[in-house]
Amino acid sequence: MKNFVIACSVVFAALNPVSANAFLVEVSARATGNIPSSEDDTRSYRSAVDWAAAGQAVSTRAHAGKDDWDPPFTESDATALFDQSDPTNAVLRAKDVARRAYGGRYRNFVGASSTFGLDYSLKIENLTATDVNVNFANSLHGLFAVVSGGFSGAPVKAWAKETVAISDLTVVGGRTGSVAVDWLGATSTDLWASFVHPARLHDDFYGDVAGFELNSPIEYYGSRLVAGGASVVSSVDYDLELAAVLWSQDGLALVDFSNTGYLKVTATDPITGADRSADIRVTLLDGLAPSALPEPGTLALMLACLPGLRLLRQRRLPGVA
Numbered sequence: 001m002k003n004f005v006i007a008c009s010v011v012f013a014a015l016n017p018v019s020a021n022a023f024l025v026e027v028s029a030r031a032t033g034n035i036p037s038s039e040d041d042t043r044s045y046r047s048a049v050d051w052a053a054a055g056q057a058v059s060t061r062a063h064a065g066k067d068d069w070d071p072p073f074t075e076s077d078a079t080a081l082f083d084q085s086d087p088t089n090a091v092l093r094a095k096d097v098a099r100r101a102y103g104g105r106y107r108n109f110v111g112a113s114s115t116f117g118l119d120y121s122l123k124i125e126n127l128t129a130t131d132v133n134v135n136f137a138n139s140l141h142g143l144f145a146v147v148s149g150g151f152s153g154a155p156v157k158a159w160a161k162e163t164v165a166i167s168d169l170t171v172v173g174g175r176t177g178s179v180a181v182d183w184l185g186a187t188s189t190d191l192w193a194s195f196v197h198p199a200r201l202h203d204d205f206y207g208d209v210a211g212f213e214l215n216s217p218i219e220y221y222g223s224r225l226v227a228g229g230a231s232v233v234s235s236v237d238y239d240l241e242l243a244a245v246l247w248s249q250d251g252l253a254l255v256d257f258s259n260t261g262y263l264k265v266t267a268t269d270p271i272t273g274a275d276r277s278a279d280i281r282v283t284l285l286d287g288l289a290p291s292a293l294p295e296p297g298t299l300a301l302m303l304a305c306l307p308g309l310r311l312l313r314q315r316r317l318p319g320v321a
Helices: 002-015 048-053 296-316
Strands: 024-033 037-045 057-064 075-083 089-100 110-126 132-148 156-166 176-182 185-190 196-203 207-226 231-246 251-268 280-285
Touching (some): 048 280, 057 110, 075 110, 089 231, 132 156, 132 196, 156 207, 196 251, 207 231, 231 251
Antiparallel strands (some): 024 037, 024 075, 037 057, 057 075, 075 089, 089 110, 110 280, 156 176, 156 231
């Protein structure tokens, strides 16, 4: 009987897995200044109800400035915005600037960072009788620049890193992308490896400076086939981090994603590739994605366990016929 109970426990555990895809929208802006000083503006939403009450949009900002002994333009500033009012075209915006023009009373760490931590589930309905491919992608444009005010190789750096995981994809695209810029140049990886090019940027103190541009118009995460008339759920786990930092060095570090960034859900015809985004309906869900129905064999095994568990309970309760 003990082995029977253990076997049934394994079956029920398999049918009710613990999921990590609880709802979360967390957007942060952090700034550390030369004084030293720091500011942190973090907003978190842990249910779709709370997120809807906020209008499915959030904006954060943090600023750390200077004191009377510091020269002008010694500051750090971070902003971050996420707008999911349209779940098929969610908007990302962020900008981080760390600057110490020259000298000053302190030579502390100056930095700014913006982070997005997103975990949510999307219900996708095929409104037609024919199959569609549902595609998950992004469109990103970012600017990076560093200016070293002292010796070469000084710790001045700007970077951005993206990771994404989407459940139940039929075709899997990229999952990570990163760009790091220092006095030696730019290094880019994975999804962003082919989309970084030299560019000119403007700063209020340093004027026109040499930098780099990330231009990724179609960043493909993957797709899934949805049958005609079907309704499916995909869980999305998305993280984006941007940072600009100066250690003891004078100079500038800048990463600017304030121009564009969109998390897109579209649909295409699996045969012709024609756009069929109008044929799907996408809805943001609260909490965990529903578990799939068990296989027939597993369901039969689960039902077989029930009479045995009832008999075991009767043996342990005297007086029960």
